[in-house]
Amino acid sequence: MATHVITGAGSGIGAAVARRLHARGDDLVLHVRDAGRAKELTAEFPGAKTLVGDLAEPDRLSWAFSHQTLPDRVDSLLHIAGVVDLGRVDELTPKSWHHQLDVNLVAPAELTRHFLPQLRAARGHVVFVNSGAGLSAHAQWSAYAASKHGLKALADALREEEHAHGVRVTSVHPGRTAGPMQAKVHQQEGKAYDPSQWIDPESVATTILMCLDLPRDAEVNDLTVRPGR
Numbered sequence: 001m002a003t004h005v006i007t008g009a010g011s012g013i014g015a016a017v018a019r020r021l022h023a024r025g026d027d028l029v030l031h032v033r034d035a036g037r038a039k040e041l042t043a044e045f046p047g048a049k050t051l052v053g054d055l056a057e058p059d060r061l062s063w064a065f066s067h068q069t070l071p072d073r074v075d076s077l078l079h080i081a082g083v084v085d086l087g088r089v090d091e092l093t094p095k096s097w098h099h100q101l102d103v104n105l106v107a108p109a110e111l112t113r114h115f116l117p118q119l120r121a122a123r124g125h126v127v128f129v130n131s132g133a134g135l136s137a138h139a140q141w142s143a144y145a146a147s148k149h150g151l152k153a154l155a156d157a158l159r160e161e162e163h164a165h166g167v168r169v170t171s172v173h174p175g176r177t178a179g180p181m182q183a184k185v186h187q188q189e190g191k192a193y194d195p196s197q198w199i200d201p202e203s204v205a206t207t208i209l210m211c212l213d214l215p216r217d218a219e220v221n222d223l224t225v226r227p228g229r
């Protein structure tokens with residue numbers, strides 16, 4: 001049975017992925033920001049283990065993990081957590097830049113560093129949920145897009161480095177997907193939010209599972225998912 005370490009399993013795309021993997025009986029290690037979220041997600045996903053650490057403080061993740069039991073086996077590491085804060089360059093503060101870069105880029109690098117020994121041993125898979133903003137940047141999206149462009153660079157370098165160890169690396173680039181993050185984006189854009197206009201998180205989950213379940217003769221490097229309506 002495969003063991004998956006998942007960030008962002010408490011909401012949106014991450015929750016959809018966790019539900020699918022839980023339903024088919026795989027072992028889950030759910031990364032959560034604090035003990036309160038750990039309790040909630042353990043209740044939602046019976047049998048799942050949790051790993052606590054705030055992605056907004058990547059410098060402290062190593063210390064946080066040193067006080068917890070890390071899984072011996074990791075078949076996949078699914079980086080799905082993320083944050084967004086829109087603003088023009090003349091408005092975005094260093095605090096907003098740091099927060100988005102820490103959660104969306106530095107923390108995934110640090111988590112990957114921690115789990116690479118287990119991933120190599122299992123000839124595992126690292127999936128980064130990126131964004132359309134990781135491929136092109138538009139007005140008001142500079143900090144988020146920079147974090148996601150950086151995340152693609154991390155994935156591409158990691159793929160080359162880990163190929164010899166049999167570790168597969170995939171970047172999934174969804175377009176606008178319904179959920180709390182998209183509701184916030186609409187609020188910051190001053191637009192009405194209609195979730196039915198955007199991708200269902202279940203559809204993004206389907207693409208992520210397809211990447212994971214692909215036979216070992218093939219690896220999806222980059223996958224773009226756009227709203228179909």
Ligand SMILES: NC(=O)c1ccc[n+]([C@@H]2O[C@H](COP(=O)([O-])OP(=O)(O)OC[C@H]3O[C@@H](n4cnc5c(N)ncnc54)[C@H](OP(=O)(O)O)[C@@H]3O)[C@@H](O)[C@H]2O)c1
Binds near residue numbers: 008010083129179
């Ligand atoms: N929604 C979109 O339109 C869209 C489009 C393209 C790409 N994406 C990307 O897809 C991924 C998932 O997006 P989503 O729509 O599912 O977002 P979401 O519903 O807002 O969920 C974000 C998840 O990230 C977790 N998280 C945020 N900050 C954290 C921190 N400091 N420490 C630990 N966990 C933290 C949240 O934890 P809590 O549950 O505790 O709040 C939540 O589970 C993100 O990487 C996002 O950038 C989203």
